[in-house]
Amino acid sequence: DKPVVGLVMKSLANDFFKNMLEGAEAHAKKRGDYELKAIGMQNETDFESQLNGVENFITQGVDAIVIAPADSRAMVAPLKKAMDAGITVVNFDVSLDEQAKKDAGIDLAFVGPDNRGGAKMVGQALAKALGEGGKVVILEGNPGADNAAQRKLGFEDAIAAGKLDLLDSRTAHWETEEANSVFSTMLTAHPDIQGVMAANDSMAIGVIKALDAAGRSDIKVVGFDNVSAVAPFLKDGKLLATVDQFGSQMAADAIDKALEVVAGGPKLEGWITTNIELVTKDNVK
Amino acid sequence: MPGMSMKLVLRDAGIGIALLLLIVFFSLSTEHFLTPNNISNILTQITINLILAIGMTFVILIGGIDLSVGSMLAFCAVVAGTVLTIPDFSVFQAVGLATLAALGTGVACGFLNGWISAFWGLPSFIVTLGMLNIARGAALQVTDARTIYSFPPSFNAFGSQMVFGVPVVFLIALALVAVAWFVLSKTVFGRLLYGIGNNEEAVRLAGHSLMFYKVAAFTIAGALVGIAAMVYMARLNIASPIIGIGFELNAIAAVIIGGTSLSGGRGTVIGTLLGACIIGVLANGLILFGLSDFMRQMITGVVIILAVIIDKYRERITAA
């Protein structure tokens, strides 16, 4: 009968992974030659439930596990266990840590976007708009989250490349309300802010609302993820740019790759990059 | 006699002293803290927590607790958000109906919380922990995890309206504090809530229905969640099923820092107001002070403890 694919994602209570799941489900329906089982986790840092999910999949004897790891290191050991059980494993969205893979003695390809590159891309869009010496602040994602760290590095790359002046960098834990509060306060401390780099669009929305409330239309904001709620802001210029990672496609691509291997295809290797795209007023849908 | 009245002032001031110390400290140590702009920022930032904490005060006064306010906030918001984005209504109709929807959802959830715990005699901790999961799941289910946005601009404008530099939403919260204070300290209803928190059995044997008052306290908390959800939407112009995570802890913290006893029967909503101010001032001031995120988190913990220690110290002095 049909091969079973276990899809392990992060929090499904999140537009990004929700889109991803829907993409995967549509894909499963379209192909029709495999069975999809998907799980998510309770929240961003709930490593346990991903671990439990992988263990449950091993118990159920799925043919392939396609995983967006919650932590680039924690998931290495359970995935090794899955591989030892003869399950095909594909890693997507967030790359497992190279060193950790080496230590565990596994070799696993990565299908996914370049978070750091994407952040640099959107950061440079801001740098271009501000010019050299532009004063910016960063709103970081959850401290300790791999993609948050990658995006922060990407922003810093852009700051270095564009010779921007970084005034402050703080976390708002990916959240709109917290971003709103934290940013209003940052704006009080640094009234001369010219640009804001938010590590996701939810926080960018919080920033935009804070700017509205303060009556400041001179400050430029960039985000990340291209969630549908920012489309109006891109159109009216309140959001300068964001990055689309095509999440709905990403899981489907990874599943395709996994099924190829299950069907007897060659082992995957290296980094199979997926598309990212800068979204601005010009190309927003 | 002057010593006596001094003591009374101190007692009433209570946690106010800790708040004052914080304000003085941040005024002296940071440049922007006492600017009108920043003050109105702080007031805006306090608002939602304060509204939730008012409702929480009712629940804690009867010896209960409500862990579900964060999830309920999300649920109320997405229900109201759905109504608000129905295209056929005028702004006026849409906002009116959305407010009713938010209140209705909050009241329904709060009622369930109260009814289940009172009827079955279950600890409200567990019942509202259940509701925490149910309301969050429901919010995700009805929206399919998507954010609702593009509310009427005039609704959004209301969220950042100021009157003499004071945010209108904060004035609403303040009005709610006043109403809650009146209800709790002047009415029969409030008196009996305190009574239940102190000695349930005595109140029951005096011929009052515990069921009614318990359900009422949770329902009031639910209604206030509905109001908080509307304020959230007006401020941020979105309604998402994942908002409000962890808000319950902040609301409970405001109530308890404000001197209300977790075992019920003692406390005031004025204390809750001060408690919410402490939390808000601390969050704002520490950022202005320029501490790193991690240090800020540690110091927040330390100051929360210090604030209640100061309150305790004051109590010891006035008792002596």
Add this chain to the structure above:
Amino acid sequence: MPGMSMKLVLRDAGIGIALLLLIVFFSLSTEHFLTPNNISNILTQITINLILAIGMTFVILIGGIDLSVGSMLAFCAVVAGTVLTIPDFSVFQAVGLATLAALGTGVACGFLNGWISAFWGLPSFIVTLGMLNIARGAALQVTDARTIYSFPPSFNAFGSQMVFGVPVVFLIALALVAVAWFVLSKTVFGRLLYGIGNNEEAVRLAGHSLMFYKVAAFTIAGALVGIAAMVYMARLNIASPIIGIGFELNAIAAVIIGGTSLSGGRGTVIGTLLGACIIGVLANGLILFGLSDFMRQMITGVVIILAVIIDKYRERITAA
């Protein structure tokens, strides 16, 4: 007389009935639930929550609460993880020292929780809420938000070791349950903890030092967090400063579902074991059952409430 003993069995079984119903339901409705593999999965998955819940039982029995266990878990883990990755030690030394470090950190934080609340007479809710922030901030600060990894392979292997299909870490937790049960029900120390939860003043009037017992309860909870941190590290092979968020609610839920009164003085650690099992079985079974995540969250909430309702219903029946 047979009716009588039946009643006693029912009383002791308590929440066990709810657990049994859940197990029967999932066995019948899903394919994989009762497989040896899945059972050992469930047991592994329960372990950490169970260890934390044991400590929480001590704290709740004296009428306290500990909101800081999740943050403390992270703090203990990163401290122990740092020790564990010091290159110069042998595996044996490293694991030994790391265990000491985890225990020491947990004990120190727990002691502080207990001492501050007992000495100043502060509600433990607020003190441990402070500690929640302090420990999390400290964990982030010492690691600069980085994950610590690459522990000795043999340490990691230990985390997934099985004995007759039962995970070793679960056996450790079970041993801790046994010790805690013994301490609480058989020793003078344990009985006085119950006594304090019943009526603090009476215990004080009987000439005992409340301070000692309160501090001890929180310190024990801290030590158990240290053990849980080691288990976490052995299982996931990492130590991250952001682990354990929200674990306190799960631990408290296990204790209360297990029949311990949130106001103290009543409950057993066996109940806690059953409560942790309910939470674990539910999480596992609902995934196998194939419900969508959102439905699963809602059902989790409903079942938590139902479980305590069943317990209450049983109580009413046996009381009659």
Add this chain to the structure above:
Amino acid sequence: MTHPDSGALHQAAAAEATRVPILDLHDVRKRFGGTVALNGVTLSVAPGEVHGLIGENGAGKSTLIKILCGIVKPDSGAIRLSGEAYEPQAPRDAKARGLQVVHQEFNLLPFLSVAENIFIEHLPRNLFGVVKRKDMNVGARSALDAIGLKDIDVSWPVERLGIAHRQLVEVARALMTDSRVLILDEPTATLTSRETDRLFTIINDLRSRGVSVIFVSHHLDEIFRICDRVTVLRNGETVFSRPIGETSHDQLVRAMVGQQLQKEMASEAISSAGKETVLSLVNFRHAQSPHVDGISLDLHKGEILGIAGLVGSGRTELLRAIFAAEQPLSGTRLRNGKPAPFRSPREAIQAGIGFMTEDRKEEGLIMTMPIAANVTLASLSSVSRVGLIDSKLENAMTEQLGADLKLKYGGPSRHAATLSGGNQQKVVLAKWLARNPQVLLLDEPTRGVDVGAKAEIYALIRRLAEKGLALLVVSSELPELMTLCDRIMVMSQHRIVGELARADFSEEKILTYAYQGERRHAGH
């Protein structure tokens, strides 16, 4: 039932009193905010002496005791124990120096077993700190046997016990440790004469072993029966301290209240009982009752019906069931001849019934709320308009009832917890009087109330009965029932075993009935 003859012991005590007093208080003072609780107490207790401490409600007896055991610190004054300065900082210090106390309010651990409660100070343990449960249970059993509490199991949680049993458990606990001074704050307030007799046997035994006992009671006959010496406090001052042989009942009363008391109690009461039945029970079976046929009785308008019985005979249960505080198992309750199937106290109250419970701390008062709030708790609608409390009205009502009941209090806004025990009891009574009920159920109405106030309360009850109020009074004090009631029913083992009309009242008859049921039960 022979009262232990203590004549010989008196002489021994008198001889010892000339030696160093074991406890010596000089000019001890204490004030709480504006209230002066102790205003110069001087007291001296000799070794092996039973020292009676009496005074009106609020005279300062309990405060004095709290000072002695380290709960409250005195403002000034000197205390010496065996000649050495004594300043206890905590209850532990007092215990270490050999003082044991049974407090007026209970301090038990409701969910722990009776045995654990008795041994809470020193749980028997082995080397590893493990409780020696067998030893503990055996020890507790014999401790309970010693004070005559045979019918309860030491492994029961205390929450299952009635209030009198709880009191006895407290006494048993205090007796567990050898002490030099044993202080008993109104231990007999909830006991029937059987238990009181046993307690006195124990006190005599302690006295013969050289232990000093401070005994607080509002029952002067008890003071004369057991004490070697008596000290009277009035308004926080020692006004009188004398060997028992050199004083008289009247003298003590005069010293306590500062004037001659009217002989209210002895005055021959005229029954105002009417024909109209306001409350009747038909085969009414309360929750703990083992008898299918239940209890049947009629209560008439203006009647004062007493219910006597031994501790645990089911009197409290009966009142609770009438009031629907607990649902009865079967039977009918009629109010003015019509069936009244109340489902909750609320409905009982609406039908004009009031119920003053025996346990003021757990069921009667809201300790941390103002006195006024407690007084109006059951009649909030009459002090409020459209749900708003009229605090002027509320205070007026409180002051009015406070005056009627001779309440000694700091002001209507003070917390109930600041009142002395007897005054707390009056507040509970005031709560029900404020409602003007037609039927009032009273469970141990004068528990801890002093003689003067008791007379006032009796007079008040009589006046209310004359106005048509029907009262059902449960009391463990037979003289109280005999003074007050028009009719007395005797309960034993959850059923009515006898009824006496006023003309036939005598302690002997009542006790015969009460014990009769007991014997029959034992015979099974």
